[in-house]
Amino acid sequence: MGNILDILGGIFLVVGSLSLLIASIGIYRMPDFYNRIQVGTKASTFGLLLIVVGVALISPITWIGKLIALMLFVLFTNPISSHVIARAAYFTKVPFTKETKVDKLHDVISEGHMKKVKNNG
Amino acid sequence: MDNFILTALASVLGIASIIGAYVAIHNSKLTVAIIATGIVSLVASVLFLLLAAPDVAMTEASIGSALTTAIFFFTLNKIRQ
Amino acid sequence: MGKKTLIVLLMVAMAAVLYPLYESYQGSEQLTELGQYYADNGVQDTGAANLVTSVVVTYRGLDTLGEVTILFLAASVISFFLSFKKEDRKESREIRNITEILTTASQVLIPMIYMLGVYIFVNGHLTPGGGFQGGAVIASGTLLMFLSNPDFKLSHKVIHYVESTSGVVFVLIGVLGIFMAGGFLDNRILGLGEVNTLFSAGAIPVIYTFLGLKVGTELSNVLGIFVESQNEQ
Numbered sequence: 001m002g003n004i005l006d007i008l009g010g011i012f013l014v015v016g017s018l019s020l021l022i023a024s025i026g027i028y029r030m031p032d033f034y035n036r037i038q039v040g041t042k043a044s045t046f047g048l049l050l051i052v053v054g055v056a057l058i059s060p061i062t063w064i065g066k067l068i069a070l071m072l073f074v075l076f077t078n079p080i081s082s083h084v085i086a087r088a089a090y091f092t093k094v095p096f097t098k099e100t101k102v103d104k105l106h107d108v109i110s111e112g113h114m115k116k117v118k119n120n121g
Numbered sequence: 122m123d124n125f126i127l128t129a130l131a132s133v134l135g136i137a138s139i140i141g142a143y144v145a146i147h148n149s150k151l152t153v154a155i156i157a158t159g160i161v162s163l164v165a166s167v168l169f170l171l172l173a174a175p176d177v178a179m180t181e182a183s184i185g186s187a188l189t190t191a192i193f194f195f196t197l198n199k200i201r202q
Numbered sequence: 203m204g205k206k207t208l209i210v211l212l213m214v215a216m217a218a219v220l221y222p223l224y225e226s227y228q229g230s231e232q233l234t235e236l237g238q239y240y241a242d243n244g245v246q247d248t249g250a251a252n253l254v255t256s257v258v259v260t261y262r263g264l265d266t267l268g269e270v271t272i273l274f275l276a277a278s279v280i281s282f283f284l285s286f287k288k289e290d291r292k293e294s295r296e297i298r299n300i301t302e303i304l305t306t307a308s309q310v311l312i313p314m315i316y317m318l319g320v321y322i323f324v325n326g327h328l329t330p331g332g333g334f335q336g337g338a339v340i341a342s343g344t345l346l347m348f349l350s351n352p353d354f355k356l357s358h359k360v361i362h363y364v365e366s367t368s369g370v371v372f373v374l375i376g377v378l379g380i381f382m383a384g385g386f387l388d389n390r391i392l393g394l395g396e397v398n399t400l401f402s403a404g405a406i407p408v409i410y411t412f413l414g415l416k417v418g419t420e421l422s423n424v425l426g427i428f429v430e431s432q433n434e435q
Contacts, residue, residue, distance in 0.1 A: 073314070076307060076310065076311055076314075077311065080303060080304060080307045080311075083301070083303055083304070084301070084304055087301060091298060175330035175331075176254050176330045176331060176332065176335065179322070179330065179331055179335040179338075180334055180335050180338065183335065183338035183339050183341075183342055184338045187338075187342045187345070188338060188341060188342060188345065188421060188425070191345055191425065192424070192425070192428055195425075195428040195429065195431075196428070199428075199431055
């Protein structure tokens with residue numbers, strides 16, 4: 001029984017590592033920053049999740065609680081952080097590729113996107 | 122064999138941190154230099170973890186690569202005004 | 203050209219000086235006498251499953267007090283100099299609108315990060331970590347709070363009270379050790395309990411809780427001072 005779980009976990013680990021490899025190839029091959037961060041986030045989140053699932057299958061009893069917490073944390077933080085980074089890059093005017101046709105964020109955000117905040121002191 | 126893998130990993134991490142430090146010193150953009158400093162801290166924390174010092178690794182990861190980088194950026198922003 | 207050659211020559215000379223050190227290095231298989239003592243008697247003496255913690259808080263507790271003092275001084279100096287010039291502290295600051303995604307997600311993430319910090323310092327005597335690490339994690343949660351919610355303001359009063367209270371309690375526990383146990387910062391003023399359970403190791407969890415609160419509030423305060431003097435362009 002444990003043997004089957006080991007094999008399954010190994011398969012998950014290999015597929016996860018392949019996904020991470022695809023992510024790094026994508027980061028190298030993509031033409032501009034926005035494509036790179038998109039590829040990097042999607043493939044690396046997927047790969048990381050597969051690896052965590054693989055580890056959970058190999059040693060289910062001791063690690064499962066912590067691994068579920070880890071999975072939730074990765075699912076939360078990874079997309080949000082890259083969303084924030086991409087947004088910051090957009091506002092600091094990191095250039096697009098020449099093939100870019102649609103820029104929907106530009107239509108949404110007009111002049112009034114700055115905000116005043118009061119300090120307490 | 123196990124020892125060899127550990128040594129190889131440690132050497133790779135050491136070389137990565139040297140490259141990070143070189144970038145931090147010689148890059149003309151200050152933002153790149155700050156991020157390179159953060160990367161050096163991150164690599165150092167992984168190295169501490171490899172050398173079986175998880176306490177130090179936690180301190181290095183949270184203070185070195187998170188808080189210090191943020192404070193550097195705040196200061197840089199303040200200087201530029 | 204001359205300068206670069208000099209640098210290369212200097213590096214080669216350094217390598218030549220340091221190479222014999224590398225060549226003659228032999229990793230020692232045995233602990234030193236002091237380390238052997240800690241390894242043999244640490245668990246019985248302090249009741250802490252994490253030996254590093256028992257050294258940091260009990261055997262070398264005075265040094266930890268010194269470290270806390272250094273951190274306190276650094277935070278005080280930063281807050282003194284950054285609030286000294288009145289024109290630096292602006293009435294208000296202009297920032298870009300923050301995305302709804304980050305604001306919503308941080309409402310889930312910030313409690314998780316704070317909980318991780320509290321977990322780290324409460325379990326300091328069982329697992330790696332402790333007051334300093336937990337405090338730093340808490341401060342990074344505060345940093346996320348600043349980044350995700352521009353209207354968030356640290357209450358300086360609360361920070362001030364939490365910080366001074368935890369500092370005083372830390373020293374008071376140390377002084378209690380003189381009267382009720384073997385010496386300053388002795389953790390045996392409370393029962394040692396069973397090794398490897400949460401309520402064990404005497405006063406170590408109490409000390410680490412207050413240490414974590416102190417470090418967390420200090421670092422958060424430093425971040426807050428920096429954030430208030432920003433003005434994005």
